[in-house]
Amino acid sequence: xxxxxxxxxxxxxxxxxxxxxxxxxxxxxxxxxxxxxxxxxxxxxxxxxxxxxxxxxxxxxxxxxxxxxxxxxxxxxxxxxxxxxxxxxxxxxxxxxxxxxxxxxxxxxxxxxxxxxxxxxxxxxxxxxxxxxxxxxxxxxxxxxxxxxxxxxxxxxxxxxxxxxxxxxxxxxxxxxxxxxxxxxxxxxxxxxxxxxxxxxxxxxxxxxxxxxxxxxxxxxxxxxxxxxxxxxxxxxxxxxxxxxxxxxxxxxxxxxxxxxxxx
Amino acid sequence: xxxxxxxxxxxxxxxxxxxxxxxxxxxxxxxxxxxxxxxxxxxxxxxxxxxxxxxxxxxxxxxxxxxxxxxxxxxxxxxxxxxxxxxxxxxxxxxxxxxxxxxxxxxxxxxxxxxxxxxxxxxxxxxxxxxxxxxxxxxxxxxxxxxxxxxxxxxxxxxxxxxxxxxxxxxxxxxxxxxxxxxxxxxxxxxxxxxxxxxxxxxxxxxxxxxxxxxxxxxxxxxxxxxxxxxxxxxxxxxxxxxxxxxxxxxxxxxxxxxxxxxxxxxxxxxxxxxxxxxxxxxxxxxxxxxxxxxxxxxxxxxxxxxxxxxxxxxxxxxxxxxxxxxxxxxxxxxxxxxxxxxxxxxxxxxxxxxxxxxxxxxxxxxxxxxxxxxxxxxxxxxxxxxxxxxxxxxxxxxxxxxx
Numbered sequence: 001x002x003x004x005x006x007x008x009x010x011x012x013x014x015x016x017x018x019x020x021x022x023x024x025x026x027x028x029x030x031x032x033x034x035x036x037x038x039x040x041x042x043x044x045x046x047x048x049x050x051x052x053x054x055x056x057x058x059x060x061x062x063x064x065x066x067x068x069x070x071x072x073x074x075x076x077x078x079x080x081x082x083x084x085x086x087x088x089x090x091x092x093x094x095x096x097x098x099x100x101x102x103x104x105x106x107x108x109x110x111x112x113x114x115x116x117x118x119x120x121x122x123x124x125x126x127x128x129x130x131x132x133x134x135x136x137x138x139x140x141x142x143x144x145x146x147x148x149x150x151x152x153x154x155x156x157x158x159x160x161x162x163x164x165x166x167x168x169x170x171x172x173x174x175x176x177x178x179x180x181x182x183x184x185x186x187x188x189x190x191x192x193x194x195x196x197x198x199x200x201x202x203x204x205x206x207x208x209x210x211x212x213x214x215x216x217x218x219x220x221x222x223x224x225x226x227x228x229x230x231x232x233x234x235x236x237x238x239x240x241x242x243x244x245x246x247x248x249x250x251x252x253x254x255x256x257x258x259x260x261x262x263x264x
Numbered sequence: 265x266x267x268x269x270x271x272x273x274x275x276x277x278x279x280x281x282x283x284x285x286x287x288x289x290x291x292x293x294x295x296x297x298x299x300x301x302x303x304x305x306x307x308x309x310x311x312x313x314x315x316x317x318x319x320x321x322x323x324x325x326x327x328x329x330x331x332x333x334x335x336x337x338x339x340x341x342x343x344x345x346x347x348x349x350x351x352x353x354x355x356x357x358x359x360x361x362x363x364x365x366x367x368x369x370x371x372x373x374x375x376x377x378x379x380x381x382x383x384x385x386x387x388x389x390x391x392x393x394x395x396x397x398x399x400x401x402x403x404x405x406x407x408x409x410x411x412x413x414x415x416x417x418x419x420x421x422x423x424x425x426x427x428x429x430x431x432x433x434x435x436x437x438x439x440x441x442x443x444x445x446x447x448x449x450x451x452x453x454x455x456x457x458x459x460x461x462x463x464x465x466x467x468x469x470x471x472x473x474x475x476x477x478x479x480x481x482x483x484x485x486x487x488x489x490x491x492x493x494x495x496x497x498x499x500x501x502x503x504x505x506x507x508x509x510x511x512x513x514x515x516x517x518x519x520x521x522x523x524x525x526x527x528x529x530x531x532x533x534x535x536x537x538x539x540x541x542x543x544x545x546x547x548x549x550x551x552x553x554x555x556x557x558x559x560x561x562x563x564x565x566x567x568x569x570x571x572x573x574x575x576x577x578x579x580x581x582x583x584x585x586x587x588x589x590x591x592x593x594x595x596x597x598x599x600x601x602x603x604x605x606x607x608x609x610x611x612x613x614x615x616x617x618x619x620x621x622x623x624x625x626x627x628x629x630x631x632x633x634x635x636x637x638x639x640x641x642x643x644x645x646x647x648x649x650x651x652x653x654x655x656x657x658x659x660x661x662x663x664x665x666x667x668x
Binding site: 050051052053054055056058059062063066069074075076099100101102103104105106126127128129131132149150151152153154155156159163174177178179182184 | 288291441553567
């Protein structure tokens with residue numbers, strides 16, 4: 001498992017995990033935006049690898065994904081982006097979030113080493129449950145990469161044992177039944193399922209889906225070790241006018257959430 | 265050949281793998297729903313009352329068995345093997361699709377799910393789902409790509425007449441694959457009370473095997489009819505393949521009959537040497553799409569590519585995982601037929617037999633005609649005429665420059 005990921009979760013502090021799509025709003029801005037997110041107080045960065053058929057994503061990330069593909073973003077260029085980010089930042093963990101087919105096409109056997117060499121710390125494949133990923137997970141582990149797995153409100157106990165046994169880095173709790181960016185968050189409903197994960201795993205638990213501002217992040221942070229914010233940030237960046245504006249929006253947004261988390 | 269021996273295949277394994285294909289590639293939220301569906305299907309498929317009800321619905325509502333018809337003039341025209349047609353076009357709602365929805369909607373009803381959703385390309389599966397939903401008093405939402413809504417306007421209206429809500433999908437290529445994405449998003453959101461009626465033998469386990477089982481009535485019937493009417497099995501089976509449900513339905517009961525050749529006909533669109541086709545088995549590579557590992561059409565970066573076919577029902581970049589397995593095993597052969605050849609076959613069948621085939625099924629007719637002409641007169645080809653062409657009348661007229 002990635003040392004950078006375990007170091008980024010600290011006792012008594014909720015980790016802030018922003019998500020952006022690589023190459024959106026502009027291919028050349030992504031690395032600057034990543035640094036700005038860290039400046040603003042991000043603890044771990046989640047980079048979206050665009051896919052043509054993102055079944056688990058709402059309209060904001062779908063459209064962001066489509067724009068990035070139009071601009072020529074590929075899994076290979078995502079790795080280049082991480083490599084460039086690592087020239088200045090060796091501390092902040094970076095995980096990739098995406099779908100199975102681009103990894104399959106890159107080569108399931110080649111990908112873990114290439115990702116590790118680029119400075120990636122973990123991989124979350126939305127459409128690849130642990131049952132289908134045993135070979136991939138082993139290869140990732142050999143390269144020191146974490147396999148981030150999802151737990152959902154619909155996950156039953158037997159599967160929860162299995163997921164907790166296979167996951168590394170942290171566990172991503174999907175906060176409601178639905179797609180990314182939907183407005184269905186009920187922070188209080190997170191406590192019981194996150195406790196169920198904690199009783200089975202030492203790993204930190206981050207919650208995502210539907211967290212869109214400082215207030216909702218604060219509410220979720222009461223129950224989890226980390227909060228993931230995706231669609232709200234992607235939308236904010238999509239509306240930016242130029243690189244400077246995008247960088248400023250990224251930093252300010254994360255800083256406002258960080259402040260709320262620190263004050264709670 | 266011992267025609268009495270019927271071995272069916274031992275695929276898939278318990279977790280839905282046909283060799284290296286199939287499986288369950290979906291987000292965690294749906295894993296429990298799939299498990300629940302697997303258990304329900306295992307339970308009800310062994311329930312005598314359920315199966316008796318299904319048989320009655322197939323007989324008295326769908327109108328089964330569908331006949332095998334000897335296309336005599338077409339046979340003479342091709343000058344080779346005898347051409348027989350399995351008349352799935354005569355089913356209620358006009359295609360094989362209802363074999364599956366009669367089963368799945370009934371299963372939904374037994375599982376206590378009041379709301380059913382479906383994706384549709386040509387609209388046949390949407391019509392078949394909304395039809396059975398009306399009868400079982402289920403709320404029905406059908407997702408359909410904006411492009412397909414325009415080219416299949418008649419079927420859209422039919423669905424609305426049955427009380428279904430048709431939701432236009434404007435993401436991606438605005439066709440079948442995007443409708444499937446959107447249906448998955450609905451399902452993940454409403455998983456507690458919603459049953460997703462998938463229309464083809466693709467998707468996560470158990471859909472490929474469940475949809476196959478419901479459509480295998482086509483092949484079981486055909487096999488029996490061949491033995492009764494002709495006292496032999498056909499030398500070759502021909503069926504069109506988009507996702508591949510009518511083809512698997514016909515093929516599956518014949519898998520153990522090693523002397524029966526099987527041909528799956530994909531949409532070669534404007535040609536396999538162009539980028540405008542939908543032939544994932546002929547021109548694609550194994551990958552992961554819509555919940556299963558299978559042959560698909562993508563670019564070097566793994567992005568699913570836009571497909572083209574004159575028939576909306578074949579306009580899909582993936583294919584059912586069992587077909588991928590049959591291809592690799594060499595048990596079935598997959599070929600492509602272009603838009604142009606399809607249109608010629610549509611006219612040929614209409615003029616010579618008075619049967620207007622669906623554009624999807626006309627792909628099978630086109631290849632069957634070609635194959636027949638290369639075979640001997642004492643040989644027999646059975647083509648699955650999977651649907652009728654009433655829904656395509658506007659498309660056909662538009663190609664001839666007419667507006668109806």
